[in-house]
Amino acid sequence: MRPLVRLPDRTQLQQVFRGKYGPPDRLGWGPQLRQHYQYFNPDDWYEAVVASLVVRGTQWLDVGCGHELFPSNPELARLLAARAGLLVGVDPDPSLQQNPYVHQKAAVAIDDYDGGGRFELVTLRMVAEHVAVPLRCVAAVQRALRPGGVAVVYTVFAGSPMPLLTRLAPMSLRHRLKAFLWRTAPGDTFPTCFRMNTRGRLRRLFGGAGMHEEAFLRLDDCRTFGRFRWLNELELRTRGVFRAVHLPYPEHCLLGIYRKP
Secondary structure (H helix, E strand, O other): OOOOOOOOOHHHHHHHHHHHHOOHHHOOHHHHHHHHOOOOOHHHHHHHHHHHHOOOOOEEEEEOOOOOOOOOOHHHHHHHHHHOOEEEEEOOOHHHHHOOOOOEEEOOOHHHOOOOOOEEEEEEEOOHHHOOOHHHHHHHHHHHEEEEEEEEEEEEOOOOHHHHHHHHOOHHHHHHHHHHHHOOOHHHOOOOOOOOOOHHHHHHHHHHOOOEEEEEEEEEOOOOOOOOHHHHHHHHHHHHHHHHOOOOOOOEEEEEEEEOO
């Protein structure tokens, strides 16, 4: 089965949004703000893309999933896990053992996993920034895919302000900063390398493995101050100013889809 790549339209994004946050009359202030500014965050886009690729019987490998497929959307994770024919989670971190969605668990790094050309879909959600040896990672992804299969890479852009700042900070400070901004646990913060975090670098890496870029999205990320209403609205307003003058919003994520011939 050759996955059909179609980037989500507004209707599909809205479906993901409503499934995650509920009907309009039950939205909290954060989703209400995003709807007002007609903004879907990078997670919404990634989830909509993966939802369109996982059809009945899909053989799916998720790299670095830990204990969650979609941290902000467990209901979609449950739905897609039930839809997939096989869902394998690959992650050396012990948190993988707590993942309730994957059908099989491989507690190894992707470099050491033999996918055997079994999968139509391989996903890497917020993994690329942690990869120390990109050539080995991409080669393992390529080996895991069937001919015609696709890899979806969703990651932060290396040149965005927050990644630039965190690269300068020691791990102890990163833990405190992430806990303050996003209420993350220390166990959810890992060392970063940013060796495959530009579009050009991803193209070269996957191209070197004989794969081509099927689609690419640059996703504005207005989540830095998502816990604080007036600061979050300032982010969204600032994004509007950048768009009005046709400039890219500085903080953004990358989503690339790469097909094996």
